[in-house]
Amino acid sequence: MYRTHNCGELRIQDKGKKVKLAGWVQKIRKLGGMTFVDLRDRYGITQLTIDEKADRQLVQTVESLGREFVIQITGDVAERMSKNPKIATGEIEIILENVKILNASELPPFTIEDDTDGGDELRMKFRYLDLRRTPLRQALELRHTMAHEVRKYMDSQKFLEIETPYLIKSTPEGARDFIVPSRIHPGEFYALPQSPQTFKQILMVAGYDRYFQIVRCFRDEDLRADRQPEFTQIDCEMSFVEQNDILQTFEGLAKHLFKTVLGIDFTEDFPRMSYNDAMNFYGCDKPDIRFDMKITDITDSVKGNGFSVFDSAACIGAIVAGKCAEYTRKQLDELTDWVKRPQIGAKGLIYIKLNNDGIKSSVDKFYNSDELQAIADKTGAKTGDLILILAGERKITLAGLCALRLEMGNRLNLRNDKIFKPLWVIDFPLFEYDEETKRYYAMHHPFTSPVPEDLHKLESNPADVRANAYDFVVNGVEIGGGSIRIHDSQIQRTMFKVLGFTPEEAEKQFGFIINAFRYGAPPHGGIAFGFDRWCAIFGGSDSIRDYIAFPKNNSGKDVMIDSPSTVNSEQLEELGIKLISKI
């Protein structure tokens, strides 16, 4: 027994007790003939004190301590003279009787405080020190609690957690697989799963009715910020369900998590928004509905006044920034530069200011006050508001308006990360048409079913068919998505046909699941949630990296363990492979 208590649990009620504690030295300070040591562990901080006139040996040991030393102490719990209301143990301190150094520590390369002075790469290299900081510890505690509550809810709903294999088979469709050479079968490879999609459908065919798994997935993509080559998914599938059954079940999961993890009660149903409405009103399929500021399409209202930017535009949209009519020239120029950045790609930004003393606009030359007022009326803007307008090709304009809206939301403090606005986005298109290859692609995947009402158009007008698919969105972030799958082999054949597969090609790529479907596949559907991201959202953070104990950096490297790294040639030879020598 190294300790009788942890560093977070002693209270004024424990006054007078003799205790044994163990932990890390957070801080040492001297004041008025006393030395104070903050002793830290996962559970909290407890103050240790010693009078400089105490036992000399003991005083010397305390003086030899450095930051992050691991020590074991005994002493008596006493009431503090000056209490610290900020910490749970703030009313007491331990009068030191004995100190044992369990392990010394070298000086850490950065300070272990809430706000550290360490740079990103340094903190990644010494991740074990970074993980000692309270914000990271709280992030991993939150993640533990989330996972535990997910499992409690899913178990209560009769879902079975079933582990699917990690060494599976490479498929040419979709993102790139990580592959794993087989030694026993040289020249052959396993692949790491991008998701357990086929296995969960197989489990439905096998009659498991309700499956879930918190599972690692792998994607060998060119890394963008905040993408990880390995990530964790809450993967779910149900049989004998329609879309509404799935939405209700997983709305239940989300509400359970909001309630048990954050203490937030959602009594109303989450809103459901069609893909078209999301695109038209928010410019994207994952709207942040914490604030309104909807896009107004003014394309038809503003053409024909000789302003060529508008006249030639396929799409003209406006948002209203409330009470921003006082924006200065400089502020507007800055916003204009912001939308012109390559990430947004707008040609320019048009504004209309509804000042107290009249309307002002960057297109005064083409529109008189009445015409500007008519536009303002259409957008619902009031005196004191600022209207921001983008125009151009539809896709780029909507994306630009979406980004601009979020940016204005940030500037106007409308995106409080303690407020959560979840919603379902539904009625996605089933297909995307690719101009380059002149073919349709499945927006979700080739097993996604059409909504029943659109089934008759599957061959005649595929572009118009809606998918029986849904996304779960919180505060502008897509947390999850899924679909009702096709279980009818006739519809599946038509689907492959529309996607341009011959029966032979379909068989080659999806053979084993098509085969499984021959033996009594039930109607089924499912959803998968990005667990890292869900944790980050709940923690009020944009960065998933803080919610992963040992993340990779932007080039897919784990700099702490120095991986990936070279292996010896005997190992490769055993696997039947060799490196392609560089020129």
Add this chain to the structure above:
Amino acid sequence: MYRTHNCGELRIQDKGKKVKLAGWVQKIRKLGGMTFVDLRDRYGITQLTIDEKADRQLVQTVESLGREFVIQITGDVAERMSKNPKIATGEIEIILENVKILNASELPPFTIEDDTDGGDELRMKFRYLDLRRTPLRQALELRHTMAHEVRKYMDSQKFLEIETPYLIKSTPEGARDFIVPSRIHPGEFYALPQSPQTFKQILMVAGYDRYFQIVRCFRDEDLRADRQPEFTQIDCEMSFVEQNDILQTFEGLAKHLFKTVLGIDFTEDFPRMSYNDAMNFYGCDKPDIRFDMKITDITDSVKGNGFSVFDSAACIGAIVAGKCAEYTRKQLDELTDWVKRPQIGAKGLIYIKLNNDGIKSSVDKFYNSDELQAIADKTGAKTGDLILILAGERKITLAGLCALRLEMGNRLNLRNDKIFKPLWVIDFPLFEYDEETKRYYAMHHPFTSPVPEDLHKLESNPADVRANAYDFVVNGVEIGGGSIRIHDSQIQRTMFKVLGFTPEEAEKQFGFIINAFRYGAPPHGGIAFGFDRWCAIFGGSDSIRDYIAFPKNNSGKDVMIDSPSTVNSEQLEELGIKLISKI
């Protein structure tokens, strides 16, 4: 809503209700003008009935059904004429009103019954059909429950489940790693973890105090029966603990599982047995203590009578098979052949029968009745018992006696798989000496600490040093094992020295963890349990394969998805590797 109820929940109290069910056709039979259909889902079986004189269309649909068709039905709950007490729904049946075929099924290649007629490979290929069988479904349900209860207990004990990475670094020590070529860093490789050992120790350095994870591990070994290249571990680590703290914590876990999963209450502490006692009395370090039949060492009692097999043996051991004195010549010959198989490798088997009419033995020539009786007395054998003796080199003899004891336990029905006898085996040797390479190897791993009392012998007499390590054994199966780790860098240096590492070699192989230990490593220790095997033991089975949803076969292949398989050369080229062409 495809159903109002599942196939396992209707009872006599539901009589008269109109219900909607969905599921698979298990069986159809006709009897006295009635047709009976057993409808199956994960939750149970419900009987559907229809009079042949009912609506013609409906009768025709029912007649068109085949095994494993997926159907949706409506009908009225009625009381059965002849009740089936074997199933929970056995008092009721559904009078069919409507039947809709949701999906037809081809004839399955084997019968979906508790005892199937399918061979191993066929069942693996059609795993989705095999998984429909009740024993496999129950195995996966048990696994779900076990995992859930593990997490509940660990959470209650303040353990945090923390996910460690799957793409890590290859290390030359230990078993072979599976490696994963990196595309972004051509010529470099990740490795899949054999266990999260270093990461969990790093988490202790990071102050996480109590960590666990149910986690997949990978080992590229030559496969033996019932070994899987990927397997699941319950991985655990604690800080500021001594051996007894760990044993008590995880004895708590085991008791919680016995109680909640199997309904078995263990009120007493599990026995703790030293490695030496386990070897001496049971011939192995994982004794099955469901039955006694301990080994008696008779080496010193039987030498010197001119029987060369005994006189030249380093070790002579006996077990007593109770009430087996009546074994026939044929039975004894068969047992002799059994111990002579290469797996056991004994030279022969000596017996002493304690018949009612006197003592008989295969070594009558060398030992008179009194001498045989003296041996019998030493072993504690009584009239009616059979003494079985093996002799030879110590290691082989003990292994042989262990195997023979288990075999006799089976023959005498002493190994009931509903009875569980857990124990801890402790005080393992810290090192094994390898005659071939003339060096010591760590029996557990190089971070395992010696027991404190033996620390002074670490350099002077390493062979005699006991490890602060422990195994958890149930019914002769090792379920888990772990150790208290070294946290003192001086002891670690000595350890590496005894293992024959230069400081440079140690740094190269274990650098990043040695570095981490410089910044305040707490005393810590842990344990890992083989989850697949624990599930199998609880399920009363020897085969872990039934407790894994999608296992690989004995050559590491997933025959359902046909993996591993070839990948195209562009994919390899992107990774900077190529196949070594075969000659």
